[in-house]
Amino acid sequence: MKKITACLSAILMALPVFTLSANDENKTMPDYSMLLMGGGLATCSSTATRHCLTDDVFSAAAKKQNQYQLKAEHLQAINSAGFWSEDRIIEQQQMLAILDFLRTQLAEETISERELLRLWRGAEIEVDGIWVSGRAVYAGLSGRELNFVLDQLEVPVLSSGSGRNASRSREFADLARTKNAFSVELHQRFVAMAQQVAGDKRKPRILVVTASSRDPFAAVDFYTNLFTEAGAEVSWLPLSAAYQAAWQTGDSNSCAELERHLAEQHGSYQRQRVYPDLMTQKVQFCRAGSKGAVAQIRRADAIFFNGGDQSLTLKALRLADGSASPELQQIERMLEAGQIVVAGTSAGTAVMSGGSFNGQRTPMITNGDSYNAMQFGAFDLPAPAVGCDKDQSCSNGLAENHLTYTGTGGLGLFRYGVLDTHFSERGRQGRLIRLLHDTQSRFGFGIDENTGLLVGFRRNADDPEVRLTVAGEAGVYVVDMANATSKGEGAALNLTKVTTHYLTRGDQMELNANQLRSRFADWKFAPNNLAQPLLSSGDIFERDNYKQVSHLLCSTQARQAEGRAVRVGQGVALTIYKDHSSYSRQGTFRQQSEEVAYCSYRNMMVDLQPAN
Known part of the structure; x- marks a missing residue:
């Protein structure tokens, strides 16, 4: 009997991880398994009250902004010889002179980032007989250098207590008082997708991954609070490039050096000082390793990836040789089985x-x-x-x-x-x-x-391989290169017959056997505007000029639009035009008290060639 029990235990331990998931009872694929958002969500939070319906949403205890101090030891850390290259010595010295001047004025007073930058850019001092402008010094720093300086000056925002008893102030979000109803809708849609996986007997469990951020601690409070308010049970999954680098060193003590890995992988400094509680959590997570991370993922119904730099998230979930980490393998298995839904915004989508x-x-x-x-x-x-x-x-x-x-x-x-x-x-x-x-x-x-682009995978044999639906405020631009032709290369490239579609709210696509089919929302109708304007843009890729021109082409009887993107006599000329296969539909959608006009199109052709 003991031998039989031992054999049974060995067999159970050998089963693939995904068969032991807490979500195994869910045998049906969710309606949509992914929500891919384009970024720019305007959500009311204590650090972004401009997105709130009123100014008095949050209590005094909520974090309103980052805070900074110009202490002598902070400036000494900025003067680190290991950071500045020899050919940046002048910029380094001038910047330190400006900051030291401000330190004498502020007497180590704690100030906001906005106030710090205002004082910095407004300062003018004499250095070795030369007048130095703070504005010019600030403008001359690269993003990497500026982040390094601000990180060294940042201090924690404290809400109560003093000394060791002080607590860190946290950023809060409020969906109910968010101005933009589309942002609210997308967040709530994600939670509803997670609820479908969880079933109706408990709250959905959502994991938040902030690996795309240069500072992977900065958005933790916002997202965990946001999805909690939306009705989920939320945890931070502290995956990051720094975590993965620590484990790939092969040194069991490397998790104690996460600050060094954060600096090397993310360009992020002094996070232990600013977020001591989150750093402690990250170190504990690191020490638990992939087994601990996989265990958290197995319990989850959904996982969310934030915006920032997609290359950082890639480093967090793929090993140095390009293979999938155990964490990514677990997500892949659960996504394929319909046991988890995945969402991303900005870089979290691109990755x-x-x-x-x-x-x-x-x-x-x-x-x-x-x-x-x-x-x-x-x-x-x-x-x-x-x-x-x-x-x-x-x-x-x-x-x-x-x-x-x-x-x-x-x-x-x-x-x-x-x-x-x-x-x-x-x-x-x-x-x-x-x-x-x-x-x-x-x-x-x-x-x-x-x-957002909703992605639904095949639920039964008769379904297409993947279904795509557009949600939210604007649209999704789809490029199909199947019939495109080209000649030349580099700046001399000529591209013709590039097929493009622009699908907006409520429109759907199906991809099956390498064929893409689209269907417009049933509340959209053929445009009846008989105008035939001449459409042109002299700077087609600036801001949303392309969208504006193509919207007019979509909603009128005009047959083509032209655009150029030229700098110093060089650039590209672009033509967007209709052929026999082109279709467009327009309609309006009311979101609360606001009406939004949409025009969707299918098979608009694009030609690009060098501008003479």
């Missing part, structure tokens, strides 16, 4: 691209703007750092806004095409089209701000 589709590897976009994309093409290289043009730290011969991507892809949870975000608002149509061309990828999905 989902990857895997293989139709025999082709799906890349992950990491950087760049449309103008540089069309001039120089796409590079399978690490993204340049923000502001690297200022301190000459750009590597691989790239400039700050060159188009880069990861050819092996991101997390691979969405394999059907490249995902891009903040899309229409930042004129990213050109960069998505160029990346698809250069990587020989077929589909690209550009998601606007405050907008």
Whole structure:
């Protein structure tokens, strides 16, 4: 009998992890398994009261802003010889002189970031007989350098007590008093998706991952409070590039050096001082390792990835050799089985691209703007750092806004095409089209701000492979390169017959056997505007100019629109036009007291060529 029991125990321990999930009783795929948001959600919080219906939403105990002190030891830390390169000595000395001048004025007073930057930029002092402008010094720092300085000056925001008994003030969110109803809707939709996985007998369990952030502690309070208020049981899952780096060193004591890993991987400093409780939690999580992380994921009904830098999230969930970490493997298994739903916003959406589709590897976009994309093409290289043009730290011969991507892809949870975000608002149509061309990828999905793309996987044999529905405020720009033709390369590239669609609220797509079909919402109708305006934009990729021009093309009888993006005599000329297969539908949707006008289109063709 003992031998039988021992054998049974061995068999049970050998079973795959996913078969032991707490959600195993849920055998039906949820209606939608992913919610991919384009960023820019305008949510009322104690640090962003401009998004609140009233100014008096939060108590005095809530964190309103970050705080800073100019102490002598803080300036000494900024003067670290290990951070500044030799060719940045002048900038370093001038910046320290400005800060030391402010220190004498403030007498170590605690001030907000807004006040610190106002005083900094307004200062003018004499250094070695030369007048130095604080505004010029500030403008001359790269993003990496400025973050380093601010991190060294930041101190915790305390809400009560003193000394060791003081408690850290936390950021709070309030969905009920958020102005933008679309932002509220998207957050609530995610919680409802999690509830479908959890069933109706308990609250859904949501894990929040803040790995995309340069400072992975900064958004923890916001998201855990936000989803708790929306009706979920919420925990922070402290995955990060720093955590993964600590484990891949092979040193059992490496978790005690998380501050060093945060500096090396994230460019984040002094977080122990600012978030001591969260750092303690992160160290404990690190010491528990992947077994502890996988155990947390197994209990979850949903997992949310924040915005920031998708390359950081990739490092958090893939090992140095590119293989999936145990945490990512667990998410993959549960997502495939319908035991968890996944959401992301901004970088948390972009990182989902990857895997293989139709025999082709799906890349992950990491950087760049449309103008540089069309001039120089796409590079399978690490993204340049923000502001690297200022301190000459750009590597691989790239400039700050060159188009880069990861050819092996991101997390691979969405394999059907490249995902891009903040899309229409930042004129990213050109960069998505160029990346698809250069990587020989077929589909690209550009998601606007405050907008979500719902992804539903096959639930039975008769369903399409994947169903996509647009939710939220704006739309999703879809590129299909199946019939595109090209000649030339670099800035001389000519691209013709690029098929594009723009689907808005309520529109649906189905992808099956490599064929994409779309269906407009039933409350949208064929436009009846008989006007035929001449449509043109002299700066087609600035702000949302492309969207505005294509909206007029969609809603009128105009047959084509033209645009240019030219700098110093070089650039690209673009034509958007209708052919026999083009269709458009428009309609209005009332969200509370506001009416939003939409125009969706299918099969608008795009040609791009060098501008003469």
